[in-house]
Amino acid sequence: MYHNQLDSFPENFLWGAASAAYQVEGAWNEDGKGASIWDAFSKIPEKTFEETNGDVAVDHYHHYKEDIAYMKKMGLKAYRFSVSWSRILPQGEGEINEKGLDFYEALIDELLENNIEPILTLYHWDLPLALQKKYEGWESRHMIDAFENYCRILFNRFGKKITYWVTMNEQNVFIPLGYRFAAHPPAVTDLERMYKANHIVNLANAKAICLFHEMVPDGKIGPSYGYGPMYPLTSDPQDVLAAENGEAFNNDWWLDVYCKGRYPRFVMKYLKSLGIAPEVTLEDEKLLKAAKPDFLGINYYHGGTAKQNRIEKPEEEITKQFSKTDPYLMQPKSEQALNPEVPLFNGVENPCLQKTEWGWEIDPVGFRVALRRVQAKYDLPILVTENGLGAQDVLTENLEIHDSYRIEYLKEHLLELRKALTDGVDIIGYCAWSFTDLLSWLNGYKKRYGFVYINRDEHEEKDLRRIPKDSFYWYKKIISKNGESIK
Numbered sequence: 306m307y308h309n310q311l312d313s314f315p316e317n318f319l320w321g322a323a324s325a326a327y328q329v330e331g332a333w334n335e336d337g338k339g340a341s342i343w344d345a346f347s348k349i350p351e352k353t354f355e356e357t358n359g360d361v362a363v364d365h366y367h368h369y370k371e372d373i374a375y376m377k378k379m380g381l382k383a384y385r386f387s388v389s390w391s392r393i394l395p396q397g398e399g400e401i402n403e404k405g406l407d408f409y410e411a412l413i414d415e416l417l418e419n420n421i422e423p424i425l426t427l428y429h430w431d432l433p434l435a436l437q438k439k440y441e442g443w444e445s446r447h448m449i450d451a452f453e454n455y456c457r458i459l460f461n462r463f464g465k466k467i468t469y470w471v472t473m474n475e476q477n478v479f480i481p482l483g484y485r486f487a488a489h490p491p492a493v494t495d496l497e498r499m500y501k502a503n504h505i506v507n508l509a510n511a512k513a514i515c516l517f518h519e520m521v522p523d524g525k526i527g528p529s530y531g532y533g534p535m536y537p538l539t540s541d542p543q544d545v546l547a548a549e550n551g552e553a554f555n556n557d558w559w560l561d562v563y564c565k566g567r568y569p570r571f572v573m574k575y576l577k578s579l580g581i582a583p584e585v586t587l588e589d590e591k592l593l594k595a596a597k598p599d600f601l602g603i604n605y606y607h608g609g610t611a612k613q614n615r616i617e618k619p620e621e622e623i624t625k626q627f628s629k630t631d632p633y634l635m636q637p638k639s640e641q642a643l644n645p646e647v648p649l650f651n652g653v654e655n656p657c658l659q660k661t662e663w664g665w666e667i668d669p670v671g672f673r674v675a676l677r678r679v680q681a682k683y684d685l686p687i688l689v690t691e692n693g694l695g696a697q698d699v700l701t702e703n704l705e706i707h708d709s710y711r712i713e714y715l716k717e718h719l720l721e722l723r724k725a726l727t728d729g730v731d732i733i734g735y736c737a738w739s740f741t742d743l744l745s746w747l748n749g750y751k752k753r754y755g756f757v758y759i760n761r762d763e764h765e766e767k768d769l770r771r772i773p774k775d776s777f778y779w780y781k782k783i784i785s786k787n788g789e790s791i792k
């Protein structure tokens with residue numbers, strides 16, 4: 306669809322930026338905080354890049370006022386952050402740590418005083434370690450009540466101050482990485498356990514949404530999903546079908562549950578045939594149906610490309626096509642039983658797209674495709690909760706960071722977002738990932754995303770000084786003109 310003129314961004318558009326507790330806060334054991342699964346996992350040798358962990362991270366816990374002062378200077382309208390569950394409930398359940406609540410209250414108040422809309426994420430991967438040990442984490446149905454109880458505490462305390470709430474961040478990432486590829490805690494490689502844990506997270510998500518609607522009737526809540534559209538490699542109908550399979554397997558499997566309250570038929574039937582489908586009771590079905598998100602959070606980085614599955618169309622040297630850095634694309638043929646994608650589609654590189662230094666495809670048009678598809682399928686308002694470029698920034702002798710590549714990336718993505726708005730997609734805001742530099746779960750401090758540079762690296766905390774990058778001033782201008790210069 307071509308437009309002679311693009312629509313303006315809505316007046317109250319949430320120009321934002323995002324972060325997550327473990328990646329920014331530090332203070333991992335201060336003021337009564339309990340350990341999380343990431344506090345433990347990151348200390349197992351060779352699990353993270355150069356053994357980095359979030360013990361100090363970028364010390365947002367002690368620098369939050371300074372960070373918010375930079376947000377104000379930038380004119381930021383919204384800040385998405387997550388709460389660390391074990392800061393509130395050191396054991397994951399039971400006794401509340403008031404100091405933890407006080408920290409988030411002070412952060413929220415500081416945001417509100419500076420006219421910045423707080424967007425609170427309830428779960429961004431840092432499960433209390435005590436719950437992992439006691440119940441085996443998300444594999445147990447006890448977690449549904451534990452999560453509900455944790456959410457109740459936050460709804461009760463902050464329900465009047467915060468409008469926008471995110472339940473789960475990227476369930477479609479933390480579940481496979483944690484239970485299939487063992488790249489995240491609890492480092493399991495078992496598909497049956499993965500689907501079971503995933504189902505329990507779905508139930509916890511649904512329960513939290515239902516509770517929220519009772520307790521915070523004026524608020525808005527939804528999950529943040531890591532969406533990437535699937536493309537067919539060619540117009541060969543077999544490739545088109547493969548992409549459909551990929552879309553169903555990679556996206557509908559999660560999004561249908563969130564938005565339609567039920568699992569998609571094809572994937573469920575297929576997983577049942579493999580004997581790895583989760584057990585869904587009648588009670589579960591009712592709960593999933595009852596929970597309706599008010600918006601859908603979309604994290605967009607890249608999509609995927611599919612060709613006909615390799616059983617129907619085998620080919621030589623197949624492994625050459627798979628990126629070694631992306632666990633989603635590693636599907637050795639002999640392991641079909643362990644890789645349910647194999648009969649469905651063959652994930653390949655997209656020959657039309659460039660990649661980042663970390664091998665992630667750069668696809669701004671895919672962002673428009675993503676927004677359009679999600680709107681068409683689920684018809685919910687969309688809040689973009691993450692989008693950004695991870696790159697190695699250079700601090701010059703004059704203490705400047707010239708990140709023109711990031712500006713270019715964000716500009717192109719925002720242009721496609723504006724086109725999607727003009728197409729008719731209901732987008733309420735855009736949170737760039739991230740506001741300050743932060744700890745990348747598996748890539749340390751080398752892979753930077755922020756508008757504000759943090760002077761630290763993998764080996765040294767240095768002075769943790771905050772230095773706005775060129776992109777900071779660029780985004781500030783974009784916000785001040787409500788995106789009019791994006792064209």
Ligand code: BG6
Pocket residue numbers: 325328474475478531604691695738744745746747748752
């Ligand atoms: C998203 C997560 O998956 O991607 C963030 O929600 C994460 O927490 C971001 O940091 C970028 O990923 P990475 O691996 O480049 O840090």
